[in-house]
Every structure is written in C-alpha cells, then in structure tokens.
Amino acid sequence: xxxxxxxxxxxxxxxxxxxxxxxxxxxxxxxxxxxxxxxxxxxxxxxxxxxxxxxxxxxxxxxxxxxxxxxxxxxxxxxxxxxxxxxxxxxxxxxxxxxxxxxxxxxxxxxxxxxxxxxxxxxxxxxxxxxxxxxxxxxxxxxxxxxxxxxxxxxxxxxxxxxxxxxxxxxxxxxxxxxxxxxxxxxxxxxxxxxxxxxxxxxxxxxxxxxxxxxxxxxxxxxxxxxxxxxxxxxxxxxxxxxxxxxxxxxxxxxxxxxxxxxxxxxxxxxxxxxxxxxxxxxxxxxxxxxxxxxxxxxxxxxxxxxxxxxxxxxxxxxxxxxxxxxxxxxxxxxxxx
Numbered sequence: 411x412x413x414x415x416x417x418x419x420x421x422x423x424x425x426x427x428x429x430x431x432x433x434x435x436x437x438x439x440x441x442x443x444x445x446x447x448x449x450x451x452x453x454x455x456x457x458x459x460x461x462x463x464x465x466x467x468x469x470x471x472x473x474x475x476x477x478x479x480x481x482x483x484x485x486x487x488x489x490x491x492x493x494x495x496x497x498x499x500x501x502x503x504x505x506x507x508x509x510x511x512x513x514x515x516x517x518x519x520x521x522x523x524x525x526x527x528x529x530x531x532x533x534x535x536x537x538x539x540x541x542x543x544x545x546x547x548x549x550x551x552x553x554x555x556x557x558x559x560x561x562x563x564x565x566x567x568x569x570x571x572x573x574x575x576x577x578x579x580x581x582x583x584x585x586x587x588x589x590x591x592x593x594x595x596x597x598x599x600x601x602x603x604x605x606x607x608x609x610x611x612x613x614x615x616x617x618x619x620x621x622x623x624x625x626x627x628x629x630x631x632x633x634x635x636x637x638x639x640x641x642x643x644x645x646x647x648x649x650x651x652x653x654x655x656x657x658x659x660x661x662x663x664x665x666x667x668x669x670x671x672x673x674x675x676x677x678x679x680x681x682x683x684x685x686x687x688x689x690x691x692x693x694x695x696x697x698x699x700x701x702x703x704x705x706x707x708x709x710x711x712x713x714x715x716x717x718x719x720x721x722x723x724x725x726x727x728x729x730x731x732x733x734x735x736x737x738x739x740x741x742x743x744x745x746x747x748x
Contacts, residue, residue: 414433414434415431415432415433415434416431416432416433416434416531416532416533417429417430417431417432417531417532417722418430418431418432418472418527418530418531418532419450419472419473419474419530419531419722419725419744420432420470420471420472420473420530421456421459421460421469421470421471421473422469422470423462423469423470424460424461424462424469425460425461425462425730427460427725427726427729427730428726429722429723429726430470432472432527432531434533435533435534435535438535439535441486441537441538441539442486442535442536442537442538443481443482443483443485443486443488443535443536443537443538443541444481444482444483444533444534444535445479445480445481445482445494445496445533445534445535445536445541446479446480446482446532446533446747447474447477447478447479447529447530447531447532447533447534447746447747448478448479448480448493448549448552448553448745448746448747448748449477449478449549449550449552449553449743449744449745449746450474450476450477450528450529450530450553450743450744450746451476451477451553451554451556451557451741451742451743451744452476452729452732452741452742452743452744453475453476453557453583453741454582454583454584454645455475455523455524456473456474456523457732457733457736459471459473459523459524460729460730460733461733464524465670466524466525467524467525471523471524471527471528472523472527472528472529472530472531473523473528473530474522474523474528474529474530474531474744475496475498475521475522475523475524475528475529475556476498476553476554476555476556476557477495477496477498477522477528477529477534477553477556478493478494478495478496478544478547478549478550478551478552478553478555479493479494479496479529479534479747480492480493480494480747481494481541482533486538487538488538488541492543493543493544493545493547493549493552494541494542494543494544494552495541495542495544495547495552495553495555495556495698495702496522496529496534496536496540496541496556497540497541497542497556497693497695497698498521498522498523498528498529498540498556499513499514499516499519499520499521499540499692499693500519500520500521500522500526500536500537500540501513501514501516501518501519502516502517502518502519503516505517505518511694512694513694514563514691514692514693514694515691515692519692522534522536530722530744530746531746532746532747542555542695542698542699542702544702546702546705546706547702547705547706548712549745549747549748550712550716550719550743550745551705551712552702553743554712554715554716554741554743555698555701555702555705556693556698557583557584557587557741558587558590558591558701558704558710558715559693559697559698559700559701560584560587560666560690560692560693560697561584561585561586561587561588561589561590561591561643561666562587562591562693562697562700562701563690563692563693563694563697564588564641564664564666564690565588565591565592565595566696566697566700567664567688567690568639568641568662568664568688568690569662570592570595570597570638570639571595571596571597572595572596572597573596573597573598574592574595574596574597574598574638574639575597575598575600575632575637575638575639575658576589576592576597576598576599576600576637576638576639576640576641577599577600577601577602577628577637577639577640577641577656578592578599578600578601578602578640578641578643579602579603579625579640579641579642579643579644579649579653580602580603580642580643580644580645580649580667581601581602581603581605581608581609581611581612581621581643582608582643582645582736583715583740583741584643584666584667585601585603585641585643585644585666586612586616586715586740588641588643588666589601589612589616589618590616590710591700591704592639592641594704594709597638597639599618600619600621600622600628600631600637601618601619601621601622602621602622602623602624602625602628603621603623604623605623605737606623607737607738608737608738609621609622609623611738611740615711615714615740616711616714625652625653625655625656628656629655629656632656632658635658635659636655636656636657636658636659636661637656637657637658637661638658638660638661638662639661639662639663639664640653640656640657640661640662640663640664641664641666642663642664642665642666642667643666643667644667645667645668645669646667646669647669647671647672647673650665650667650669650673651673651674651675654675654676654679654680654685655679657683657685658683659682659683659684660683660684660685661683661685661686662685662686662687662688663685663686663687663688664688664689664690665687665688665689665690666690668691714740715740715741716740716741716743717738717739717740717741717742718732718739718742718743719742719743719744719745720742720743720744720745721744721745722744722746725744728742
C-alpha cells in the first residue's frame with residue numbers, strides 16, 4: 411500500500427482551515443480520469459463550509475468544486491496535458507432525472523467538495539464524462555466556468571428573450587453571472603442589491619446601470635408594471651417572498667439561490683399574473699459549453715471576474731478574511747499548477 415501523500419486544503423471543522431497531508435490518488439475506477447488540478451475557484455459554498463453554515467456536509471472536508479486541471483495519462487478519449495473544466499456534479503445515471511437528461515438534479519447527486527472530497531489538492535480523479543475540453547482558455551478562466559454555468563443555466567431555464575425586462579436580485583458572483591448571460595440573450599437587465607458598493611462594482615466592471623437598493627425603487631422604475639423575468643440570487647427567504655410582487659403579468663420568477671426556509675406567496679396575486687415559478691439547480695454540459703464559448707469569443711471579460719489569485723499557503727491566512735468581507739469580491743482563485 412502506497413504511503414505517498416499530497417498537501418490538500420481541508421476545512422477541519424467550522425472555523426478551522428488547514429493544509430493536511432492526504433493519500434495520493436490510488437486505484438482509479440474504470441472510466442475515470444486522473445487530473446493535475448491547475449486552479450480552484452472559491453465560492454459561497456466554500457465560505458459557508460468554513461463558517462459551519464452548510465447543511466449537507468460532514469467534516470473534515472477537502473473543499474473545492476470550481477476546478478480546472480490537466481489530464482495526466484492518455485486514455486478514455488483524453489490525451490495527457492489536455493486542459494479541462496471539471497463538472498463537479500457526480501450523478502448516478504440511473505434515476506428518473508438522469509434518464510430524462512437532467513443529471514444536474516440527480517436524486518443521488520454527489521458534489522465534489524461537499525458530499526465527497528474536492529479538488530483543493532494537487533490531483534483528483536473524476537469520471538471521464540465530467541470533464542469538458544477547455545481549448546482556448548487559460549487555467550484561471552477554466553476554473554471560473556462552473557460558477558458562471560449556474561447563471562447560464564438559470565437564464566436558459568427562464569427562457570429570457572430579446573427585449574425582456576429583467577431584474578436580478580443579489581449581486582454576488584452568481585447574480586453577476588445571471589445578469590451577464592441574460593444580457594447576452596438581448597434582455598434589458600437591472601440589478602438590485604442592498605450594497606451600494608456591489609452595485610458600483612458591477613457598473614464599473616461590466617457596464618451595468620448603477621441599479622437599485624430597494625425593491626420599491628426597482629418596481630417604480632418599471633412604471634409599476636414589474637419585470638418580465640426576475641431572478642433571485644440573494645439566498646434570503648424574505649427577499650424571495652418580497653420578489654413575487656416585482657414580477658410582471660405573464661412573467662417568470664426564477665429562483666437560483668437556495669434557502670432552508672419555507673417560501674409563501676399570495677395565490678390570487680400569483681394566478682392573476684399567470685406567473686411561472688422556476689427552480690434552477692446546478693448546470694448542464696450545454697451551460698458549461700455556453701460559458702466557454704463566451705470566454706473564447708470575449709463576450710465575457712474573465713479578467714474582470716477574477717478578484718484575486720492565491721497560493722494554497724496564502725489561503726491559510728486569507729480564507730477567514732475572504733469569508734468575512736465579500737463586498738468587493740467576485741472570484742478568488744487558488745492556483746496549484748500551470
């Protein structure tokens with residue numbers, strides 16, 4: 411039995427992040443591929459894990475699900491050195507959702523870095539079909555594909571169209587991704603956030619209007635009619651409930667963020683609008699492909715999304731501060747290999 415180890419970034423328990431020695435990847439199942447991890451994006455899930463706020467996690471956990479890497483060995487349709495994006499949603503392939511082409515909501519889904527150890531380590535093995543060729547991208551760009559794919563998936567689910575009036579509530583990384591891809595669909599996109607700082611950042615980096623800090627102001631700006639499509643990316647139950655009244659008659663409400671609360675709404679108001687209420691979870695291969703295409707065609711400014719690049723050692727001191735103050739942060743990335 412090999413005694414070789416590798417240095418991995420581990421949330422040992424709530425509030426404690428450490429670099430620990432973990433066994434190197436051993437036997438690789440048939441159809442799986444070993445990759446050298448290049449870069450790891452940090453997201454709200456990782457910060458929640460550090461803060462002890464994630465409901466579906468056992469500690470200790472090697473975090474990291476926004477991953478780029480290079481294939482180590484030829485095989486399974488890949489060549490050594492190929493740059494890949496990792497789809498971190500490991501699906502069963504057998505449940506009703508999987509058989510209907512919706513592995514993003516598999517009943518037995520395991521997300522890397524949450525339900526099983528993730529990629530904040532030099533190497534990781536994943537199923538071959540969870541790897542997507544990242545030709546034309548840099549390793550840092552490839553590590554940002556997954557979080558943007560969540561927004562791209564929500565936009566596709568909502569069927570946003572040319573000229574639609576769209577409101578995105580919550581201008582965190584996911585909300586920014588939603589707004590960028592809704593705009594690529596030709597929608598007129600407005601932003602809502604309680605933070606003037608985040609709204610100013612979105613305006614400066616991505617040329618959005620300065621946005622709104624209250625729902626009443628957003629509705630008033632729509633001449634009181636509301637929005638054709640409203641996306642919630644706030645992560646707060648109260649904000650989700652309030653948003654119903656900002657949806658125009660015949661409009662769509664897409665819930666991107668997930669909360670543990672029960673959500674209630676007024677049924678007569680819901681019905682008289684003939685409103686559609688849509689949940690959006692994770693992403694599909696087509697969404698990953700759309701993001702990568704947008705990067706290649708420079709329709710999305712990857713440099714504007716990347717707030718900071720850290721080494722694994724630097725993360726040991728910076729992680730807590732990043733989790734505590736995310737007002738000006740979009741995406742911090744840990745670089746492990748080229």
